[in-house]
Amino acid sequence: MILAAALIAVVPCANAQDMLADEVRVQNQMEYADSIELHDMLLNESYIIPSDDMYPVWENSGVHYNAVLPDSFRIDLRGYVMPTTNTKITDIFGYRPRRRRVHKGIDVKVQKGDTIYAAFDGKIRITAYQRRGYGHYVVIRHNNGIETLYAHLSKKLVTENQNVKAGDPIGLGGNTGRSTGAHLHFETILMGKSIDPAFLFDFKNQNVTGEYYVYRKPGSKYMVNGEVKIAGPEPKYHKVKSGETISKIARKHGVSQSAIFKLNGLNSRSVIRPGQNLRVQ
Numbered sequence: 001m002i003l004a005a006a007l008i009a010v011v012p013c014a015n016a017q018d019m020l021a022d023e024v025r026v027q028n029q030m031e032y033a034d035s036i037e038l039h040d041m042l043l044n045e046s047y048i049i050p051s052d053d054m055y056p057v058w059e060n061s062g063v064h065y066n067a068v069l070p071d072s073f074r075i076d077l078r079g080y081v082m083p084t085t086n087t088k089i090t091d092i093f094g095y096r097p098r099r100r101r102v103h104k105g106i107d108v109k110v111q112k113g114d115t116i117y118a119a120f121d122g123k124i125r126i127t128a129y130q131r132r133g134y135g136h137y138v139v140i141r142h143n144n145g146i147e148t149l150y151a152h153l154s155k156k157l158v159t160e161n162q163n164v165k166a167g168d169p170i171g172l173g174g175n176t177g178r179s180t181g182a183h184l185h186f187e188t189i190l191m192g193k194s195i196d197p198a199f200l201f202d203f204k205n206q207n208v209t210g211e212y213y214v215y216r217k218p219g220s221k222y223m224v225n226g227e228v229k230i231a232g233p234e235p236k237y238h239k240v241k242s243g244e245t246i247s248k249i250a251r252k253h254g255v256s257q258s259a260i261f262k263l264n265g266l267n268s269r270s271v272i273r274p275g276q277n278l279r280v281q
């Protein structure tokens, strides 16, 4: 039966990067399966949770919070619009040891006054100003179950509780709050928890990473062909400093050199340069 064939072809792997590859495989399967029935069945899989059920409360405050996330959640990326037409990433998602904090989003270079667009259909949950943080910022709750945040805006073009369509202008790029140089700080948030926007959006190529992205809670178990798999840890990155070697970076993060080679497509002869971001987990 077609459905079984399509599902068996999905072999989730231990880390998120590989999950992206799996999603692409799912799509390829779906392109061949032009049955609307099959499509509906895939949509009705257990990890689809309508946003109304996920978020029973509507509040105009509190960007991040601790909620119990589902073990897995499939985010529908169809119908996206890129938040900005700019393509240059100036900072990535992840932990910053020096500041002892997590950079909860991705930074994209913009010019002051550049239009910023809603990424998906949804409703404006927060419009606010944070002098020492986000500056002028907007949070949208989307029908697909995630929220997006747009920060350091020079101007907000929407008001709280307003419905928006993907691609509606929601603000203008700027340099407000804790920011040096105009840029868009963009976050993708699932039930109060920021996840790496790079899993969903490819700014360089102005595209999404697939029709869907499956979030899996680290350590959660799932079944593939009767075999229990455990979702791997969330990816961790290291920004190479001058004079650092891969062996030194590997020791620092308690991982093997070969693991770093594998995660970054490098080999023992590869040269790394300061400022480069290496994935270490």
Ligand SMILES: [Zn+2]
Residues within 6 Å of the ligand: 091, 103, 105, 106, 107, 184, 185, 186
């Ligand atoms: Zn940022």
